[in-house]
Amino acid sequence: MSQASAVVPTGSSKQTALRLLRRRSFSAGYLAQVIDLAVREVVRSQFDEPDEREAALVHQRLTRYAANGRPGSAELARAMLDVKHALDLVRNGHYRASAVPESGLDTAVSAEQLLELVAEVGRDRVLAAQGGALVVLAEDEGASTVYRPVSAVQAKALRQAARSAKEEAIRLHEGAVEVLSPHVRMADWSKDDGYGVAVDVVRDGVSVQWWPAAVPESLALWEQGGIRQLCVALLSARFTVPEGDERTPHAMMLRI
DSSP: OOOOOBOOOSSOHHHHHHHHHHHOOOSSTTHHHHHHHHHHHHOSOTTSOOOHHHHHHHHHHHHHHHHTTOTTHHHHHHHHHHHHHHHHHOOBSEEEEEEESOOSOOEEEEHHHHHHHHHHHOGGGEEEOGGGOEEEOOSTTSOEEEEEEEOHHHHHHHHHHHHHHHHHHHHHHHHHHHHHTTTSOBOOTTSTTOOEEEEEEETTEEEEEEEOTTOGGGHHHHHTTSHHHHHHHHHHTTSBOOOOOTTOTTEEEEBO
16 A cells, blocks of 8 residues: 655645635634734735745734634634644645545545645544544534545545546436436426425435425325335336435435
């Protein structure tokens, strides 16, 4: 296996930190203006990006603002610590993202993408793991994600696999719609009463299920009305059709 190469994220540390901070979403919306004003105070032109020296000056101004108890200072201080935490953890150029529990294909993310994610979700939800890996904990009951360092070659292979899987899912989607649409009512997402059979691309295939729209009683057509059985019969001639699991009792997953 190729070794993952340790790299410094794009740009200097102060420039990168400022870039992440400016992309951050704040509950106190005026903090974006506070940051912008600090940048304008040290950068000659509003069209120029701060260089390393200027970014360091902006950092000093924001540090003073965060320490003096002014409006939003506590949130700004947390955001600056979250950015520092991200820069301390993300030290590789490319990462392999794996869902926990496992679901679908692994994907590749760049250091820049991961830096932005880690800075946004905050220190409380990001843990350092063995070998330079990171664990981003999900909110509530969703799937968490493990990011493991990989080489540029491995990242390229992951992206190619993800692209192939997406192209295959699109082909499956188009094929399922072609088979079903002459025989069953298809869902219309744009209408409140647009109930019918919905075909959606998912990470590891295509889902075919009933969409009740604003007419919940229409769900009876799927089970008792025989539309589910008709869909299975129509699709089975062209696809392998596992009929869902306990978590999705009204869905079918299609795979060739």
